[in-house]
Amino acid sequence: MTSHARDFSAAIDPVKLERLAEVVVKVGLQLQPGQDLVLTSSIAALPLTRKIVEHAYKAGAGLVTPIFNDDEITLARFRYGADAGFDRAAGWLYEGMAKAFSNNAARLAVRGDDPSLLSAQDPAKVSRANKANSIAYQPALEKITGFDINWNIVAYPELAWAKQVFPGETDDVAVAKLADAIFAASRVDNDDPIGAWKAHNAALAERTKWLNGHNFHALHFKGPGTDLTVGLADGHEWMGGASTAKNGITCNPNIPTEEVFTTPHARRVTGHVSSTKPLSYQGTLIDEISVRFEEGRIVEAKAAKGEDVLQKVLDTDEGARRLGEVALVPHSSPISASGILFYNTLFDENASCHIALGQCYSKCFVGGDKLSQDEIAARGGNKSFIHIDWMIGSNKVDIDGVNKDGSTVPVMRQGEWA
Numbered sequence: 454m455t456s457h458a459r460d461f462s463a464a465i466d467p468v469k470l471e472r473l474a475e476v477v478v479k480v481g482l483q484l485q486p487g488q489d490l491v492l493t494s495s496i497a498a499l500p501l502t503r504k505i506v507e508h509a510y511k512a513g514a515g516l517v518t519p520i521f522n523d524d525e526i527t528l529a530r531f532r533y534g535a536d537a538g539f540d541r542a543a544g545w546l547y548e549g550m551a552k553a554f555s556n557n558a559a560r561l562a563v564r565g566d567d568p569s570l571l572s573a574q575d576p577a578k579v580s581r582a583n584k585a586n587s588i589a590y591q592p593a594l595e596k597i598t599g600f601d602i603n604w605n606i607v608a609y610p611e612l613a614w615a616k617q618v619f620p621g622e623t624d625d626v627a628v629a630k631l632a633d634a635i636f637a638a639s640r641v642d643n644d645d646p647i648g649a650w651k652a653h654n655a656a657l658a659e660r661t662k663w664l665n666g667h668n669f670h671a672l673h674f675k676g677p678g679t680d681l682t683v684g685l686a687d688g689h690e691w692m693g694g695a696s697t698a699k700n701g702i703t704c705n706p707n708i709p710t711e712e713v714f715t716t717p718h719a720r721r722v723t724g725h726v727s728s729t730k731p732l733s734y735q736g737t738l739i740d741e742i743s744v745r746f747e748e749g750r751i752v753e754a755k756a757a758k759g760e761d762v763l764q765k766v767l768d769t770d771e772g773a774r775r776l777g778e779v780a781l782v783p784h785s786s787p788i789s790a791s792g793i794l795f796y797n798t799l800f801d802e803n804a805s806c807h808i809a810l811g812q813c814y815s816k817c818f819v820g821g822d823k824l825s826q827d828e829i830a831a832r833g834g835n836k837s838f839i840h841i842d843w844m845i846g847s848n849k850v851d852i853d854g855v856n857k858d859g860s861t862v863p864v865m866r867q868g869e870w871a
Contacts, residue, residue, distance in 0.1 A: 474504035481605030486513030542589035567613035571736030580765035657694030676850035684721025686833035714780035718833030772837030784868025806846025811837035
C-alpha cells in the first residue's frame with residue numbers, strides 16, 4: 454500500500470470537518486431547495502466531500518453530481534500518454550457542466566491538490582495540457598466568472614499538500630496541522646461559524662462601500678521591486694465576501710476569503726511588479742515573478758523558478774498578458790498572521806494583495822449583469838482563457854488611490870488599511 458493510499462482522516466477533527474461541510478452548503482453556496490449541485494473533488498478529499506453531499510441533501514438539493522480526479526491517474530497520463538493526447542481535453546464534460554449551470558445548478562470545487570504534482574514532468578506537455586483544458590473549460594468558466602450561478606471553492610488537507618506546507622512533520626502531524634490551519638482560516642474553529650461568517654461579510658462590505666464611494670481612477674502600488682499603476686475599469690465596482698449571483702442567490706465564492714476585489718482596466722496598467730509569495734499553478738511552483746507592463750500588457754516577465762511554465766501561460770492568448778482582477782487584503786489577515794505559506798492560491802491570495810492575469814469578472818461592473826461582452830471590453834474588461842491570481846502585497850507595500858485629476862488618497866500603508 455502506498456503512503457498516498459493511507460487514510461489520514463483520523464488526524465482531522467471530525468467536529469470541525471462537519472462544521473466546514475455545513476458552512477460550505479449554507480454560507481459558501483447557500484444551496485436552495487430543489488437546486489442541483491455539480492461538484493469536483495479529488496478522491497483523497499472524500500471525507501469532506503461525503504459530508505458536503507449529506508448537508509446538500511439535508512438542505513433540499515435536487516441532484517448532486519460528483520466528478521472525481523486522482524493524482525496517480527493524472528500522473529499516469531504524463532508518464533504513459535501518447536504525445537498527441539496533450540492537445541486534447543474533455544470538452545464534452547465542460548459543455549455538460551455549462552448546460553447544468555444554464556439550468557441553475559450550483560458549482561462546488563473541493564481542492565487539496567499536491568502543489569508539486571507535475572514538477573518532474575515535461576513542462577511543454579504540462580503547458581499544452583493546461584492550454585487545451587483552459588480552452589475546453591471556457592463554456593463553464595464563462596458561467597462562473599459571469600457569476601450566473603452560486604459557486605464555491607473549499608479546501609481539504611490532502612497528504613502531499615500537507616507535507617509541502619509542513620515538511621519536517623510526520624504524515625499524521627502534517628495533515629492535522631494543515632487541517633487546523635484550514636479550519637481557522639475558514640472560521641469553523643468556533644461554536645457559531647455561521648454567525649462568524651455573517652460578521653466577517655459585514656466587515657468586508659464596509660470596505661467595498663468605502664472604495665466604491667471614492668471611485669478611484671487607478672491604484673498605485675509601491676514597495677521593494679514594485680512600482681505599479683493599475684488603472685481601474687470604467688464603471689468598475691468593488692466586491693468582497695458574500696455577493697449575489699445573477700440567479701438571485703447570495704453566496705461566498707471562496708472559503709476562506711479576506712479580499713475585496715474589482716476589475717482593472719486591461720489597457721491602463723504601467724510599471725513593474727514583483728511577486729511576494731510563490732504561485733502554485735497546476736502542479737508547478739512559480740517563484741520570484743517579476744514583470745513589466747506597458748499600456749496594460751506584460752512586455753517582460755521573469756521568474757526564479759518555473760519561468761518556462763510562466764512564459765507559456767503568458768502565451769495562452771492575447772488576454773493572458775493583461776490583468777483581469779486586482780484585490781486588496783491587509784497583511785494582518787488571519788491567513789497572513791498564521792505565518793503559513795500554503796502553496797495554494799485559495800489561501801495565499803487571502804494573505805496578500807494580489808492581481809490576476811486573464812479573464813475579468815463581469816460582476817465587478819456597476820450593472821455588470823446587464824452588460825454585453827462588447828460593452829465590458831469597451832470599459833476595459835479583459836477576456837482570456839485563463840484567470841491566475843498571484844500575490845504582490847506585503848508589510849512593505851504602500852497603496853494609494855489615484856483620482857482622475859491625479860490627486861491621491863492613502864488606501865494602504867505597510868500592508869494595512871490606511
